[in-house]
Amino acid sequence: MSQTEVARLAHRCLAEVLKETALRCGGKILEEDGLLLVSGTHPCPIFVNSALRTGYVTAAEAFGRAATFFGDLGHKYEFWIREKDDDDLLALAMQSDMRFSAELLGMVLHEPPEAPQLLPGVEVRRVENVQCFQDFREIAAQGFRDEAPGCYDLVLSIFRDPATVLAPHTSAFVVYVDGLPVSTALTMLKNGVAWIGWVATRPESRGCGYGRLATISAVRAGLMSGAKFASLEATRIGVPVYLRLRFREIFRFRNYWPVTV
Numbered sequence: 001m002s003q004t005e006v007a008r009l010a011h012r013c014l015a016e017v018l019k020e021t022a023l024r025c026g027g028k029i030l031e032e033d034g035l036l037l038v039s040g041t042h043p044c045p046i047f048v049n050s051a052l053r054t055g056y057v058t059a060a061e062a063f064g065r066a067a068t069f070f071g072d073l074g075h076k077y078e079f080w081i082r083e084k085d086d087d088d089l090l091a092l093a094m095q096s097d098m099r100f101s102a103e104l105l106g107m108v109l110h111e112p113p114e115a116p117q118l119l120p121g122v123e124v125r126r127v128e129n130v131q132c133f134q135d136f137r138e139i140a141a142q143g144f145r146d147e148a149p150g151c152y153d154l155v156l157s158i159f160r161d162p163a164t165v166l167a168p169h170t171s172a173f174v175v176y177v178d179g180l181p182v183s184t185a186l187t188m189l190k191n192g193v194a195w196i197g198w199v200a201t202r203p204e205s206r207g208c209g210y211g212r213l214a215t216i217s218a219v220r221a222g223l224m225s226g227a228k229f230a231s232l233e234a235t236r237i238g239v240p241v242y243l244r245l246r247f248r249e250i251f252r253f254r255n256y257w258p259v260t261v
Contacts, residue, residue: 010231013193024164037069044154045076052080059092083252098256104233107247112223127172133162135181143200171221175210185214187222194222196232
């Protein structure tokens with residue numbers, strides 16, 4: 001499979017995950033004429049409140065339609081902008097009343113990593129019941145708390161119901177240390193690609209490799225379910241972890257918020 005095809009499939013997988021996540025938490029989606037707009041039930045401008053170009057649409061039209069869609073909802077939002085592919089969007093964002101929010105690396109992995117040897121007291125559980133779901137929800141919210149104002153409550157709103165995780169083609173994992181939940185990860189299978197996300201660790205438990213354990217479990221579950229490859233969007237903090245797992249970069253996002261965020 002060519003690099004171009006891998007990038008196309010990974011980008012389309014992200015679009016499908018954004019839509020699925022919004023729908024599972026009771027949000028809204030609008031995809032037409034080359035632009036995907038998704039919203040959740042909370043106004044925080046992260047992930048579920050976002051815009052993604054999926055086809056041809058001019059930069060001015062894309063930003064205008066996004067501003068109207070989210071303005072009508074009273075939500076803030078994030079615009080996903082790929083370097084090189086979306087240079088016109090990037091140029092207009094830099095010239096307008098938007099501000100840089102985050103750089104994310106699109107990364108892929110074709111081969112499952114080896115199952116790690118767990119230290120005594122460390123356990124990785126697949127989310128299969130309500131209690132484990134509640135642990136997943138709380139640790140994910142804690143892990144993403146500092147991404148943007150209101151992000152803790154946003155994550156709680158996304159995972160408000162166990163059905164958001166206990167769903168077809170979805171596997172979530174929680175790492176426990178001496179019975180205490182410390183880290184999470186999730187995989188969602190879309191069009192033959194295993195999207196990996198919600199990799200989060202309790203702040204006081206970071207730096208111990210627990211996020212890596214959760215990620216490995218999610219990647220293995222996705223690839224062993226028949227996915228062609230695993231795909232994720234990595235923050236600066238996560239990149240070293242994923243590189244050690246042999247993920248490689250295929251594209252890069254420079255995301256922007258409206259200046260009011």
